[in-house]
Amino acid sequence: MSTVVQQMCRAGKHLAELGLSPGSSGNISVREGDRLYLSPTGVALADLDEGSVAVTALSPNGLDPLSGPRPSKEASLHAAMYLRDPSVTCVVHLHSTYAVAASCLPPWTAYSALPPLTPYLVMRLGNLPLVPYRAPGDPSQAQLIGDLTLDFHGVLLQNHGPVVTGVDVQQAVDRAVEVEVAARTAVLIGDRPRARLLSEQECRALARHHGQPWGLATAEETPT
Numbered sequence: 312m313s314t315v316v317q318q319m320c321r322a323g324k325h326l327a328e329l330g331l332s333p334g335s336s337g338n339i340s341v342r343e344g345d346r347l348y349l350s351p352t353g354v355a356l357a358d359l360d361e362g363s364v365a366v367t368a369l370s371p372n373g374l375d376p377l378s379g380p381r382p383s384k385e386a387s388l389h390a391a392m393y394l395r396d397p398s399v400t401c402v403v404h405l406h407s408t409y410a411v412a413a414s415c416l417p418p419w420t421a422y423s424a425l426p427p428l429t430p431y432l433v434m435r436l437g438n439l440p441l442v443p444y445r446a447p448g449d450p451s452q453a454q455l456i457g458d459l460t461l462d463f464h465g466v467l468l469q470n471h472g473p474v475v476t477g478v479d480v481q482q483a484v485d486r487a488v489e490v491e492v493a494a495r496t497a498v499l500i501g502d503r504p505r506a507r508l509l510s511e512q513e514c515r516a517l518a519r520h521h522g523q524p525w526g527l528a529t530a531e532e533t534p535t
């Protein structure tokens with residue numbers, strides 16, 4: 312089994328050890344070329360094993376199972392993220408507690424469900440749009456992700472949880488952890504009008520310096 316699948320299994324255990332994968336929730340995938348390796352349905356991230364990973368082909372139409380167990384029923388969310396951005400090689404989806412709590416609150420803006428309370432969400436992720444609720448496994452959820460026109464490296468599914476990407480496994484894991492930390496901060500502060508947010512100028516400077524998307528403009532439209 313390839314190194315990237317080993318990295319995926321280690322990442323699954325790590326996320327579970329951090330408490331970000333309650334029960335058997337959460338799923339993770341990696342891409343090698345046009346092939347996806349996904350955590351199987353009904354298997355906790357803590358128990359992810361290189362020998363029992365679902366293997367599918369990624370095509371513009373979605374996923375075609377090739378071998379191994381059935382992929383998570385949320386596999387179409389992963390496919391939507393890969394199809395948007397060819398540089399993505401890992402996708403992490405969690406039901407981590409604070410991110411789920413934040414996903415039930417009104418979004419801060421159209422491009423970020425979470426307010427910029429610390430620099431780190433902007434530095435590591437940038438935009439994190441809230442995607443309207445759909446029942447788990449509903450294929451229209453993936454369609455909503457595919458239809459978004461702004462640039463992003465992650466979304467927050469309303470009343471559900473985050474889906475984040477990385478150019479490698481480590482970056483996707485770091486982003487998943489950052490979303491949970493930022494959501495925890497936002498939920499702890501709550502709706503306090505006196506809380507200081509980073510200014511739009513501060514956010515734009517951070518995003519530009521760290522190469523992250525921030526705001527509704529796409530990369531080509533962002534003024535330099």
Ligand SMILES: [Zn+2]
Pocket residue numbers: 337385404405406447471472
């Ligand atoms: Zn889910």
